[in-house]
Amino acid sequence: MAHLARLALTEAEIDAFTGQLGDILDHAADIEALNVDGIEATSHPLPRTNVFREDTLRPSLDRDEVLSQAPAAEAGQFRVPPVLGESQ
Amino acid sequence: MTALELAAEVRSGQRRAVDVLEEYLTRIDTHEASIHAFNEVTTDLARQQAQAVDDDVQAGRDPGPLAGVPVAFKDNMCTRGIPTTCSSRILENWRPPYDATVVQKVRAAGAITIGKTNLDEFAMGSSTENSAFGPTRNPLDLSRVPGGSSGGSAAAVAAGFAALALGSDTGGSIRQPAAFCGLVGMKPTYGAVSRYGLVAFGSSLDQIGPFAANVADAAALYEVIGGHDPLDSTSIPDLAPTVLDSIDRGVEGLRIGIVRELSGGAGSVEGIRSDVVDRVQAAAVALEAAGATVEEVSVPSTTLGLSAYYLVAPAEASSNLSRYDGVRYGLRVDAATTGEMNAATRTEGFGTEVKRRIMLGTYALSAGYYDAFYGKSLKVRTLMLQEFAAVYQRFDLLLTPTAPTTAFPLGERTADPMTMYVNDVCTIPSNLIGHPAISVPFGVGHDGLPVGVQVLGPALSEALIFRAAATLEAAAEMDR
Amino acid sequence: MIGHEPSLPDDWELVVGLEVHVELATKTKLFCGCANQFSSEPNTNVCPTCLGLPGSLPVLNGQAVAFAMTLGRALGCEVRPSVMARKNYFYPDMAKDFQTTQYDQPTNVDGELRLADGSVVGIERAHIEEDAGKTSHVGGGGRIGDANYSLVDYNRAGVPLVEIVSRPEIRSVEQARAYVSELRNILLAIGVSDARMEEGSLRVDANVSVRPTGSQELRTRCEIKNINSIRSMGRAIEYEAKRHVDLYASGESPHQETRHWDEDGGRTTPGRSKEDAEDYRYFQEPDLVPLVPTAEEVAAIDEQLPMLPAQRRHRLTQLAPNSADAATIVVERGQDDLVVAAVAAGADAERLLTRVQNDLAVDDWTKVDAEGLAALIGMETAGELTATQTKQVLAELVNHGGDPRTIAEALGFEAMSDDALAGLVDGLIADHPDEWNRFVAGDEGERRKMQGFFTGQIMKATQGQADGRAVADLLNGRAG
Numbered sequence A: 001m002a003h004l005a006r007l008a009l010t011e012a013e014i015d016a017f018t019g020q021l022g023d024i025l026d027h028a029a030d031i032e033a034l035n036v037d038g039i040e041a042t043s044h045p046l047p048r049t050n051v052f053r054e055d056t057l058r059p060s061l062d063r064d065e066v067l068s069q070a071p072a073a074e075a076g077q078f079r080v081p082p083v084l085g086e087s088q
Numbered sequence B: 001m002t003a004l005e006l007a008a009e010v011r012s013g014q015r016r017a018v019d020v021l022e023e024y025l026t027r028i029d030t031h032e033a034s035i036h037a038f039n040e041v042t043t044d045l046a047r048q049q050a051q052a053v054d055d056d057v058q059a060g061r062d063p064g065p066l067a068g069v070p071v072a073f074k075d076n077m078c079t080r081g082i083p084t085t086c087s088s089r090i091l092e093n094w095r096p097p098y099d100a101t102v103v104q105k106v107r108a109a110g111a112i113t114i115g116k117t118n119l120d121e122f123a124m125g126s127s128t129e130n131s132a133f134g135p136t137r138n139p140l141d142l143s144r145v146p147g148g149s150s151g152g153s154a155a156a157v158a159a160g161f162a163a164l165a166l167g168s169d170t171g172g173s174i175r176q177p178a179a180f181c182g183l184v185g186m187k188p189t190y191g192a193v194s195r196y197g198l199v200a201f202g203s204s205l206d207q208i209g210p211f212a213a214n215v216a217d218a219a220a221l222y223e224v225i226g227g228h229d230p231l232d233s234t235s236i237p238d239l240a241p242t243v244l245d246s247i248d249r250g251v252e253g254l255r256i257g258i259v260r261e262l263s264g265g266a267g268s269v270e271g272i273r274s275d276v277v278d279r280v281q282a283a284a285v286a287l288e289a290a291g292a293t294v295e296e297v298s299v300p301s302t303t304l305g306l307s308a309y310y311l312v313a314p315a316e317a318s319s320n321l322s323r324y325d326g327v328r329y330g331l332r333v334d335a336a337t338t339g340e341m342n343a344a345t346r347t348e349g350f351g352t353e354v355k356r357r358i359m360l361g362t363y364a365l366s367a368g369y370y371d372a373f374y375g376k377s378l379k380v381r382t383l384m385l386q387e388f389a390a391v392y393q394r395f396d397l398l399l400t401p402t403a404p405t406t407a408f409p410l411g412e413r414t415a416d417p418m419t420m421y422v423n424d425v426c427t428i429p430s431n432l433i434g435h436p437a438i439s440v441p442f443g444v445g446h447d448g449l450p451v452g453v454q455v456l457g458p459a460l461s462e463a464l465i466f467r468a469a470a471t472l473e474a475a476a477e478m479d480r
Numbered sequence C: 001m002i003g004h005e006p007s008l009p010d011d012w013e014l015v016v017g018l019e020v021h022v023e024l025a026t027k028t029k030l031f032c033g034c035a036n037q038f039s040s041e042p043n044t045n046v047c048p049t050c051l052g053l054p055g056s057l058p059v060l061n062g063q064a065v066a067f068a069m070t071l072g073r074a075l076g077c078e079v080r081p082s083v084m085a086r087k088n089y090f091y092p093d094m095a096k097d098f099q100t101t102q103y104d105q106p107t108n109v110d111g112e113l114r115l116a117d118g119s120v121v122g123i124e125r126a127h128i129e130e131d132a133g134k135t136s137h138v139g140g141g142g143r144i145g146d147a148n149y150s151l152v153d154y155n156r157a158g159v160p161l162v163e164i165v166s167r168p169e170i171r172s173v174e175q176a177r178a179y180v181s182e183l184r185n186i187l188l189a190i191g192v193s194d195a196r197m198e199e200g201s202l203r204v205d206a207n208v209s210v211r212p213t214g215s216q217e218l219r220t221r222c223e224i225k226n227i228n229s230i231r232s233m234g235r236a237i238e239y240e241a242k243r244h245v246d247l248y249a250s251g252e253s254p255h256q257e258t259r260h261w262d263e264d265g266g267r268t269t270p271g272r273s274k275e276d277a278e279d280y281r282y283f284q285e286p287d288l289v290p291l292v293p294t295a296e297e298v299a300a301i302d303e304q305l306p307m308l309p310a311q312r313r314h315r316l317t318q319l320a321p322n323s324a325d326a327a328t329i330v331v332e333r334g335q336d337d338l339v340v341a342a343v344a345a346g347a348d349a350e351r352l353l354t355r356v357q358n359d360l361a362v363d364d365w366t367k368v369d370a371e372g373l374a375a376l377i378g379m380e381t382a383g384e385l386t387a388t389q390t391k392q393v394l395a396e397l398v399n400h401g402g403d404p405r406t407i408a409e410a411l412g413f414e415a416m417s418d419d420a421l422a423g424l425v426d427g428l429i430a431d432h433p434d435e436w437n438r439f440v441a442g443d444e445g446e447r448r449k450m451q452g453f454f455t456g457q458i459m460k461a462t463q464g465q466a467d468g469r470a471v472a473d474l475l476n477g478r479a480g
């Protein structure tokens, strides 16, 4: 789980979190136990559909301003340590 | 003096915006060190803006409805070129290349942007103790929390550092600190205020809303920030956020329900303090006195809200917070590979509460648990929407406490996250179902600290909840 | 590649499903107004949204959705109500560290692709998603594993894609190639993508497995990525299938994993295996709202669909049943409307198709009109022009336009009457009795040799204007 979230937790943190997550999930037992057969899921509190924008250009950002915030940049690009694993 | 009175004087040339600003800056100079409301006070920018407002007035141009009014912004709203940190190490020193829509709107209304206020890291918390830059203290009692997560914004208004402030409310983060600091705080209908430029916590729950010392000022700020924004797909089209002109119409003939599950008596969730319950009862009496009918109503699914919220919000947050990976902006802790760098950066950059919620959300969304937790929470949401819709057939508005207690002492609840989470039980339902809600101060508890009562209404009932709030405000003043 | 690639032994059958990513030819990206443009300077087409900056929000490009639905209908899919979802995983070229895509509710489902050879491949789904940025690996020969560091350009991040997922119904490399080229033809015909594999606007991943011939099982498959051309797709599939057969032959079996095609090495290399595959924690994108196309919208798309390649091929083979191959090529080049019009103007369909396939330059043919082409083919059919002359007139038509008869006259291609040609032939026979004798009495070889002699003499005398076939007919007639 911590790997999925790209977090490196200490043993103590893992212990504490496991207990606390357990408490929270215990509390969520009321939901787990609930019979919600036939009830639709609501991802959005307000029902809206089909929100689109026109296919028209809007100005992009200034590259220097963008890269000024980068931890490392080179040749107009963001620089990162070697990438292991695969692109999708 | 109210913000609206202040704006009227500046617009008419009676007072200069630069002079008003210096008064506020002086108060900040004197008291900020003991309160820590701000992550950054943008003094130079504020002085330039105040001068520009005065120039406009001199030249006969109207600077706008909030002319010269100092406004503070929770530090999770993007301000171009000005650090926007979310009170997190991971964004320390990040200067966004763009402004949030609300920031643009507030500036366009002639207001002065005085600074960025402290919050629980990424708005995750109910006390503003989870800030990477240290806690904010309650100006009414420095040993107590201001509430959270918008505690810095609440403290700034309560301490007179700003006439108005904006906060964000994902599970009560405007209303609860407003209650703790004796202010008016309001969460609009989901989609009534643009989220563009608000750093996301729980995307389907987050809304920006106003803090003010009185109801009319809060209404004025809501009118400025409300309305459609094409940059936010969940923004409501053709919305006219007009509330101020009907604010004095009272509550005569309105049907108001007191939610049994949040009223402290039989059938209520535990932990709602009796002195808080007393103030809600007093508010009910005041509303009746003003011509409304008030009766108790049961809304059973409100008690499920807390569990659903503490699964939905962390789930969305775990995904929203993935982007803090050390690649494009913010903190980077170097490592041999990008994957290790991502983990090192996030481990160092996030505080404990943020990590806890990321873990919880990752868990709730993971393949084996999605249906039992996240999926089910979304169905609970449907259940709540249906139940509230039925209740609003019979009632125009609902009345509850804003928080189970008054402001608690610093450090009292940091050890056990669950006691902190329970604090949000009254405010969470409106976020899950996207309805508007407002907290109004209504007297004090047995500890002498302010108690907030909460008025809930159906979607887009902003005008109505402001009317009820104004009625309560007037009654509270008579009480005093 | 024919001849030097290993093919499968007869007792093994190839099972391939293709996932084709197509970049849509919109002006702007899927969720923001940045230019959707190939080969701009790095990181110049970026904004808060496609950089995944904190606070940014997506708004769907309506044109991208319209293109996706058009493609869906062209593939015979059902266009359904759909939602966008988040696919959560960390990768530096993914600005938000999640991809906004479609998961359990895609826009297009259940279609099919009818190939030129008459076979049909089922389409499982064609869903909308965003592209990622581009990571280049510096040092170590540019290979991902050996690089010293990497650079990320987000110009491509957020470019609209449709991912077309076929059913595992492809049974040969030839069919896989035909599938991709037919898909390309459709994309070009409906104008939703420029479908350039070399620029990455059409990318193919191949899911490859094998099974004993005649069996219906689906064995463990491997997904091959990094395929850069139709040619390498063929090589990759053959290599991978052979690898599976070899594994089974030695009593092992492949395990499910992603593999990369190594063009230089001519082999696939292992990537991430499914055992340590990510749990993507898909959930509905809360910052976007559902897409609900109406029946009217879908009907309007159908109405505007141009005639598709399969129908166009069918139209030509109806006219010229013996020219199926020519029809395929002519349709691929988009010359079929011209052919149909020229046939309507009286041209012989088979002869016309041969001419158009072989002699109508791909780039300039649009200058030829159907009437002129029909007139020219008519002259050839009537024997007024030889094949060589017809090609010359056609070239002139393409370059300068005009009337084919006038061009033929200007080139000195006087129509030689049958009588004049007969006179020439008779004169030649009288002048060369020995050769004539060998033609009449000689064996097959001798006769052919002498026919060549007489034809050559006639061509010399007429400066190539005579029709060789007519000469042969005359010689044969005189010989009895």
Ligand SMILES: [Mg+2]
Pocket (backbone or CB within 6 Å): C101, C129, C163
């Ligand atoms: Mg995909």
Ligand SMILES: [Zn+2]
Pocket (backbone or CB within 6 Å): C029, C032, C033, C034, C045, C046, C047, C048, C049, C050, C051, C158
């Ligand atoms: Zn962009």
